Amino acid sequence: MKRQPLLMLLILGAFWVQAQNKQQVLDYLYSISGKQIIAGQHNKEPNIEPTKWTDYIYETTGKYPALWSGDFLFQQENIDNRWKMIKEAEKQWNNGAIINLMWHGCPPDMGEPCGWDPGLLNAQLDDQQWEDLITEGTELNTTWKKRMDDVAVYLQYLEDKGVVVLFRPFHEMNQGLFWWAGRKGEKGTAELYRQTHDYFEKEKGLSNLIWVWDMQDMSRDFEEYNPGNDYWDVFAFDIYDGGYDKSWYDYILPIVGDKPMAIGECMKMPSKKVIKEQPRWVFFMPWAELVKESNSEEEIQDTYNHQRVISRDEMPGW
Template sequence: MTTRSLRAVAAVAVAVAAGLLPVVVAPTPDTAAAFAPTTRATVLAYLRSVTGSNVVSGQHNKEPASQPGQYTRQVHDVTGQYPGLWGGDMMFRADDVGNRQRVIDQAKTEWANGSLVTLTWHACSPTVGRTCEFEGGVKTRVTDAQFQQIVTGGTALNQTWRNRMAEVVPYLRQLRDAGVPVLWRPFHEMNESWNWWGARPGANGGAKLYQQMRDYFDSQGLDNLVWVWNVQDNPAGGWAGYHPGDSYVDVVSLDVWYKSHPSVGDYQQIQSIAGGKPIALAELGKMPTGSLLDSQPRWAYFMIWSEHLRGNNTDTEIRNAYYHPRVLNQGEVNLGGGSTPPPTGKIRGIASGRCVDVAAANSANGTAVQLWTCDPDGTAQAWTRAGDGTVRALGKCLDVDGGGNADGTRVQLWDCITGNPHQQWRYDADAQTLTNPATGRCLDATGQGTADGTRLQIWTCNGQGNQRWSVPG
């Protein structure tokens, strides 16, 4: 059982002790979604399978390495969801390098909880110490002569660089031995000049450095690495001039910093370089919008950069991205079954023609659930029938208020609690009813109302129109 399952079960236990819930044996559906040890081929096949239909949500976690899940937790604070992709870094400063083990441990935890794993490395230049500051250490320039020494075997700088790579190998081996494939993104933004490895097109430039790292890591048995090549959306273009070759790259990715979102030209250029391989948005400052995801459907995943999550996005923008029907979050990434996520869509009243709606799109606990005119694009009406029997919107669950059992007990939005029987719903396709098995009562529009704002409740099942619903899937 994962730590998150334990917390959820603990919450149920508290509710039982308070008399709010009957004693039940709580299932742990998130362990069913957890990932077993697997190979890089499985992750690559999965990314190919979602291309064009879905996109995996992702969040980077930067320094300090002692808190390698801090920004992922912020996602959950806002959305009630965890990202489908966790991002970390092998780091550069002395204290962060000293905490690399925490990064690896977090990667194992995220994998066990059902998220893909990606790692970046802001490596110190071989011309400075093995640990460094960002300014003058990672963000620095080496001369052309120094760079050629770095990529030429037998030189002092080449040996220094090989020693640096050797320090990382044991950490990546831990993930290999645990069966955790890693979307490994070295030498990111290869077409930019801020870093010591960048702005060197051609066969003897950054591409050669990338090739040498792959050759070395392959020789060390790191067959769990999915090799991600990366450029930034520099308007100068010419990104293909930095590519190390198809045999060295598994995923082609773009960092978007010159603008909020990739342009049509960016999207086309990346696809041209990828040649049918998966493509990804490896760094973003702004959450992708529905229009972006609809117009550029072939991105396999996106990753928001650490502090930009809250610093550059409103809570509503974050929720809209995570609740988008095509976006796959933790628990929805299914490595065993391809790209099919739980069904998401509108729950429509047969009698009223109106949709089940979260009042004012408010995700706070206790928010009313009501009938409202159906909104084609409304996230407040996007309900997911999850595999654990819950019905979810805005990252929370359709819930019977206070665990009540009586006719007329209102339904509301509430934090999902593993095993809570008053958040379980069973759909009968013949009767078109949604029943809460704990009470045996049906989801019901109060007073057989059909107007906007009619509250929903549970009521003894009677077959009337105000208890009949069409549901997604």
């Protein structure tokens, strides 16, 4: 009879510690907003090499990115190596990095693995399928919950290890080529985001996720995709076209309010001019191989040596 109260105390204690860890990361992001910017780096295919592009940055600059990003991905070989990617997330966290995870989930009417195009791209659900997806108890809805169950196992492992995750599902909501994206309004992409948020937090009990709402520099209709302030903690903006233009920054500011905002993906690293004139960005994250293809070694070194750019050795530790 005495064991049950003790077990409850242990569970509550673990939740309290995780809540403290999550708040510590959020507080840090708030504290640097307008002052400094974290250097990040995405690592995608292959998951068997989860530091491929982070290591490239170190080889080029002598410094590690302060934000490490991985991806659950969708090809069989990468699905098979998800645990390797997750263990690297744990290692990076223990070394002081912020962890960002993406989820390129296959369409719910397809099995896993799936292709890129068609697959993630150009395999949109029709209107009835979309309605089924967001309706409790339908076949597509049940399928999607099983996909979330699979991913939750990895996120729960990280929670058990004390790792906080910037979680960014359904990125680039206004990029209509993705099966999840381009659906405006209350019952569109934002609703799928809300349901996924609630499933992970309420049904799976995860408390280590910092939710990232992500858009791309292609259409100024962000409010059509906003899940609601209670559903996201950090806003991320993917820059592939003209997104560094200050008009984009000025457009985003009133939408974000005082929440942290970041350059979620980019080909080119932000210039000195951008860093100076757009101080609210709390991190930038070049996309995997594009960091090498779109930036010279000298440009990368200049960015990492900028007085306002934070590398991993300058992080406070968790």
